[in-house]
Amino acid sequence: MESGSNGNNRYDRYHIETKPAPDISEWPTRFTVEVGKIGLAKELLTEIWHHKFQNWDVITSRPCMYGVFSGPVGGFSPQPEHCVGCLRCTTEYPDFVKVSHNPERKKLGDSYFTSNFIDAISYEVEQGMIPVKGAGYRGKFGGDGWDGMWTDMSEIVRPTRDGIHGREFISTVVDIGYRPNMLTFDSQGRPTGPTPRVISIPIPLIFDNPPPSVSGELIWKIYSQAANSIGSLAVLPLGAILEHNLESDHVIPLVAPEEQENIDLLSGTPLMIEMDGWDEQLHRHIHDLFPETLICLRMPFSSSEELLAYNKKGIHVFHLLADFHGQGEDGEFVLDLIRQAHTAFVEAGVRQEVTLLSSGGIIAAEHIPKAILCGLDAVALDTPVLVSLQAEFSGECADRNESEFNMPNNLDLDWGRQRLMNLTASWRDQLLEISGAMGLREIRRMRGEMGRAMFMVDLESEAFAGIEGYEYG
Numbered sequence: 001m002e003s004g005s006n007g008n009n010r011y012d013r014y015h016i017e018t019k020p021a022p023d024i025s026e027w028p029t030r031f032t033v034e035v036g037k038i039g040l041a042k043e044l045l046t047e048i049w050h051h052k053f054q055n056w057d058v059i060t061s062r063p064c065m066y067g068v069f070s071g072p073v074g075g076f077s078p079q080p081e082h083c084v085g086c087l088r089c090t091t092e093y094p095d096f097v098k099v100s101h102n103p104e105r106k107k108l109g110d111s112y113f114t115s116n117f118i119d120a121i122s123y124e125v126e127q128g129m130i131p132v133k134g135a136g137y138r139g140k141f142g143g144d145g146w147d148g149m150w151t152d153m154s155e156i157v158r159p160t161r162d163g164i165h166g167r168e169f170i171s172t173v174v175d176i177g178y179r180p181n182m183l184t185f186d187s188q189g190r191p192t193g194p195t196p197r198v199i200s201i202p203i204p205l206i207f208d209n210p211p212p213s214v215s216g217e218l219i220w221k222i223y224s225q226a227a228n229s230i231g232s233l234a235v236l237p238l239g240a241i242l243e244h245n246l247e248s249d250h251v252i253p254l255v256a257p258e259e260q261e262n263i264d265l266l267s268g269t270p271l272m273i274e275m276d277g278w279d280e281q282l283h284r285h286i287h288d289l290f291p292e293t294l295i296c297l298r299m300p301f302s303s304s305e306e307l308l309a310y311n312k313k314g315i316h317v318f319h320l321l322a323d324f325h326g327q328g329e330d331g332e333f334v335l336d337l338i339r340q341a342h343t344a345f346v347e348a349g350v351r352q353e354v355t356l357l358s359s360g361g362i363i364a365a366e367h368i369p370k371a372i373l374c375g376l377d378a379v380a381l382d383t384p385v386l387v388s389l390q391a392e393f394s395g396e397c398a399d400r401n402e403s404e405f406n407m408p409n410n411l412d413l414d415w416g417r418q419r420l421m422n423l424t425a426s427w428r429d430q431l432l433e434i435s436g437a438m439g440l441r442e443i444r445r446m447r448g449e450m451g452r453a454m455f456m457v458d459l460e461s462e463a464f465a466g467i468e469g470y471e472y473g
């Protein structure tokens with residue numbers, strides 16, 4: 001762990017073990033590759049002549065260095081699954097090679113979790129690496145939702161730190177729990193008031209309870225084992241934990257008010273319990289049974305007054321929910337909802353005493369630092385975990401309970417755990433890169449750091465206000 005020494009007094013740097021974990025379900029390829037047979041035959045004859053009937057492996061692989069033309073009959077039967085869309089072939093041989101986006105691939109996901117996001121996750125979970133796009137970015141630089149927020153990476157006003165190369169360490173540890181604004185002591189130096197109670201996790205990502213359409217023993221085990229492997233947490237239903245013996249320090253029981261009696265069946269003391277909605281009796285019962293356990297309240301994003309009222313009742317950890325498209329109950333986007341929740345606690349002077357977790361609409365690596373800048377302490381991942389496991393969307397999947405996802409029939413425990421480890425490793429590396437570029441040495445300091453955030457509407461307004469035809473927002 002990056003937080004210090006292990007039991008042998010040896011310092012261990014936090015590291016997630018990545019390994020190749022190729023797809024187990026056949027998805028449509030990203031690109032289709034069409035080759036004109038006559039043009040290819042002429043090109044091959046030219047190559048044969050050039051190489052004097054030698055170097056057959058070179059001749060038959062032309063013109064693709066990624067192996068698309070390297071099958072048993074070369075380009076006469078291309079293998080589009082290897083195509084990365086570099087366009088070298090179409091640039092060199094525009095007369096007989098055509099590479100296009102595969103319309104079938106575009107059907108993956110839904111209107112929010114589009115195939116572009118799926119492509120990125122698909123790459124990240126296969127290898128645990130960061131997707132790199134070269135040849136210049138030709139898309140838009142702004143848009144709705146998360147695309148309307150940019151991060152400030154100015155090197156002029158702050159030194160760029162070392163990102164994933166690790167010569168200058170950047171900590172991704174975050175704390176979940178309660179830290180009182182001040183400590184008080186008696187004359188003997190013993191604390192007389194509340195003392196901090198926190199769980200430190202090495203990465204600001206936990207796994208959220210999977211939706212009902214995919215829930216089952218195998219999925220729960222994948223979540224719990226992946227959380228255990230990366231030293232983070234998975235929120236799972238209390239019933240599943242009891243039935244399948246999943247109790248561990250990395251599993252957070254999710255308890256509905258009607259399950260109150262079953263909490264007594266837990267054999268150990270959980271580090272945290274998540275209440276599925278507020279219930280006075282349940283809160284008291286958990287507190288009486290496990291006085292040292294953190295209690296988290298799972299609820300939809302709500303008004304400042306409501307959040308502060310729950311805080312006064314003793315809730316210090318909030319898990320706030322938007323739907324899978326990042327919409328709150330009144331249609332506001334999760335980015336704005338996080339800012340409102342964070343600001344409510346800042347203005348009440350108790351932000352240091354609470355932890356804000358959130359799920360819904362956070363589906364790409366870049367959304368993590370943006371969500372933390374807006375005020376989250378950590379993100380509870382939902383649909384990205386399902387996409388990592390090659391779940392397919394059945395229509396629009398926005399509702400947390402009603403959405404239908406189909407998991408592959410050949411889902412496997414070790415494969416699933418590795419895919420989630422690869423996902424978190426890749427997203428952590430991207431978090432390190434962006435923290436380095438913003439000059440931040442630890443993620444704890446990123447929370448609510450609006451000095452590093454820029455909003456498209458504000459910048460546009462500064463530039464264009466007063467010009468005829470411009471409308472703010």
Ligand code: SF4
Pocket residue numbers: 033063064065066067068082083084085086087088089090099
């Ligand atoms: S676009 Fe690039 S990767 Fe795809 S077939 Fe052509 S050369 Fe190969």
